[in-house]
Amino acid sequence: SQQGEEDPQALSIQEGENATMNCSYKTSINNLQWYRQNSGRGLVHLILIRSNEREKHSGRLRVTLDTSKKSSSLLITASRAADTASYFCAAYVISNFGNEKLTFGTGTRLTIIP
Amino acid sequence: GAVVSQHPSRVICKSGTSVKIECRSLDFQATTMFWYRQFPKQSLMLMATSNEGSKATYEQGVEKDKFLINHASLTLSTLTVTSAHPEDSSFYICSASTGNYGYTFGSGTRLTVV
Numbered sequence: 168s169q170q171g172e173e174d175p176q177a178l179s180i181q182e183g184e185n186a187t188m189n190c191s192y193k194t195s196i197n198n199l200q201w202y203r204q205n206s207g208r209g210l211v212h213l214i215l216i217r218s219n220e221r222e223k224h225s226g227r228l229r230v231t232l233d234t235s236k237k238s239s240s241l242l243i244t245a246s247r248a249a250d251t252a253s254y255f256c257a258a259y260v261i262s263n264f265g266n267e268k269l270t271f272g273t274g275t276r277l278t279i280i281p
Numbered sequence: 282g283a284v285v286s287q288h289p290s291r292v293i294c295k296s297g298t299s300v301k302i303e304c305r306s307l308d309f310q311a312t313t314m315f316w317y318r319q320f321p322k323q324s325l326m327l328m329a330t331s332n333e334g335s336k337a338t339y340e341q342g343v344e345k346d347k348f349l350i351n352h353a354s355l356t357l358s359t360l361t362v363t364s365a366h367p368e369d370s371s372f373y374i375c376s377a378s379t380g381n382y383g384y385t386f387g388s389g390t391r392l393t394v395v
Contacts, residue, residue, distance in 0.1 A: 209388040
């Protein structure tokens with residue numbers, strides 16, 4: 168079953184504005200990762216935040232994690248047309264059998280309007 | 282960086298035939314690979330975890346006799362969709378664990394069963 172729910176499902180903003188996407192997950196995690204997917208392509212890893220971290224930055228990306236609320240957010244500042252893509256959070260968990268697993272949220276389709 | 286090559290990128294096959302998709306780690310050894318399925322405008326659903334030299338671990342609801350996974354070497358995992366039907370049409374993506382919680386994804390395979 169899906170690990171996470173993301174909102175909004177779709178987001179359209181003007182170029183230059185900031186975009187915020189939220190992710191909620193259900194179980195305990197080791198870390199949470201954010202990925203980007205351009206239409207019909209594979210996924211590109213953006214950023215990883217560990218369960219003991221609360222905030223992380225990478226360039227124009229800022230990720231927060233609240234393990235008490237089982238939620239995370241991805242902020243893209245000063246958006247560009249090239250940021251148009253789908254963004255997914257993914258929870259890294261270890262199963263009861265010791266297997267690692269990366270399960271994805273429902274995704275946010277971001278459209279940047281030039 | 283770690284690169285995963287997935288082939289073919291697109292395939293059209295007739296109903297009832299089988300299709301093989303390859304996933305290769307090009308510059309690293311991948312003891313664990315993952316196979317996902319993605320329907321249009323939806324998220325990635327983990328189908329199975331492929332372990333080199335052992336049987337794959339399938340997610341609940343995924344038919345192991347229909348989706349055959351072979352991980353015979355540290356750089357190659359294959360997914361064979363047997364007796365394909367139109368409902369199997371989807372986007373299939375593989376990924377490989379690069380260690381330290383990192384994952385690299387293939388560019389995906391668009392399967393269309395006619």
